[in-house]
Amino acid sequence: MQKRKLMSRPALTMMIVVTLILTASLVASGAATTKQLSTNFTLVNLSTSSNLVNIQYYKGDGTQWRPSESATLTSQGSQLIRRQYDDTQLTSGSGSVVVGGQGPMGAVVQIQARGQTPTSGAYSGSAVGSNSANVPLIAKGGSSASGAVNSQIIIQNTGTTATSIQVEFVNSNGTTVYTSPSTNIAAGASYTYDLTNDTSAPNGFFSAVVKAATGGQVTVVSNLFTGSNGMQTFSGFSSSAQKWLVPLFTSRLGNGLSTPVTVQNLSGGSIPAGAIKLQCKADPSSGGSDFNKSNPAAVTNTASAIFNPVTDNTIPANWYGACTIDTTGYNTVAFVQMRFVGTDRAASYEAIRADGTKTKVIVPLYMKRLTNGFATAVTIQNLGASSANVNIAYQAGDGAPAGCSVNVGPFTIAAGGSLIQNHRITSGANSVPTLPENCFGSMVVTSTNSQPVEAFVQIDDLDQGTGDPFMAHNAFTAD
The missing domain is CATH 2.60.290 (Hypothetical Protein Tm1070; Chain: A)
Incomplete structure (x- = not known):
């Protein structure tokens, strides 16, 4: 068999800030948290070809934490999961990971307080740095x-x-x-x-x-x-834009969920009152009406404006839908908080740039009602000016039960609208009944009519009634 030349194309690098690894105490009493936090991360292949990856672990002083490891992601959507709390080659502490590969990759990191009242967060790894x-x-x-x-x-x-x-x-x-x-x-x-x-x-x-x-x-x-x-x-944000999308905006729902949106001015000058526009369209099933908001006062450079349905009673209650943040003429960044007010449950994710052009988006990890309680909900956003026709390929992860590789669709997503694949439920609106329970793996979402798409993911532990088992993160676009 002819050997493959590993240097036939340039290597790409995915940087993952895998922090707070294993169950070592994060900080002494009185700091931001006294929880003992641990991580796991999931890599996914964004390339249409096989992808040989090398994983390097660093301590805070830059020395090697454990020996590096290599693995091959055989096809687009192939997945690799690493749990730091199960890795006997890692000493307790915190550090970082650098993953190099032959092609583009995505990664999601979960942070959890294992064996304690839940505290959880998730984020997407970064492929590049900036000054x-x-x-x-x-x-x-x-x-x-x-x-x-x-x-x-x-x-x-x-x-x-x-x-x-x-x-x-x-x-x-x-x-x-x-x-x-x-x-x-x-x-x-x-x-x-x-x-x-x-x-x-x-x-x-x-x-x-x-x-x-x-x-x-x-x-x-x-x-x-x-x-x-x-x-x-x-x-954190290393680049700005003038239009952002919030696939799911909620205001004082019956379950307590509200989603404050924070917009930071990076234009280099002041943004006048009324120039940061939040334009929201109600979900058809909500029975609500569309509404618009804008910043009531000027926002100086590097300062932020917040649209907060928790405290702003002019935003209608029991409302859910999708919103666009329009700051035409002014560069900004934005992120979304998901808060169940009155409880510990909270998550956040970066708002989605509206200028994306990719017609494929990949979710590193889906979970449908796992026996350990974890499940996901994926919201797919149409960035295009016309309806998007999408197909979804669920790909089983390593060790998943039979039947976890399922193709669903086609679905039609209205211009500026979104589609939810809810793996927390077994039936009803937005459910995926053809996907068995206890399945996990990756998702490859393809728009078949050239409309660009993006996605974000919610992760929850359905067995936890206390603490914060709730997480969210962005997905990855691909060619």
């Missing part, structure tokens, strides 16, 4: 309807040499009110900046800019803790 990253919302000693609010910012050096970083706190007036001490990060390593541990940092709510030294490259993940158990995890 700076923006976090629309951070907090130190904040308060909310769900309890105290505190942030951690995890910063990974994606470059090949050490770099130094600082975090700038920006208030609602766009003024930088504090800059953290400079910290050096080794190549490939990550650093957790816990705002509560920085006694010089001011209390309150802010947006943040993470800056690396000249030539440095970083990627950023934010953990926003609420109350004793809630955690919202989302990625």
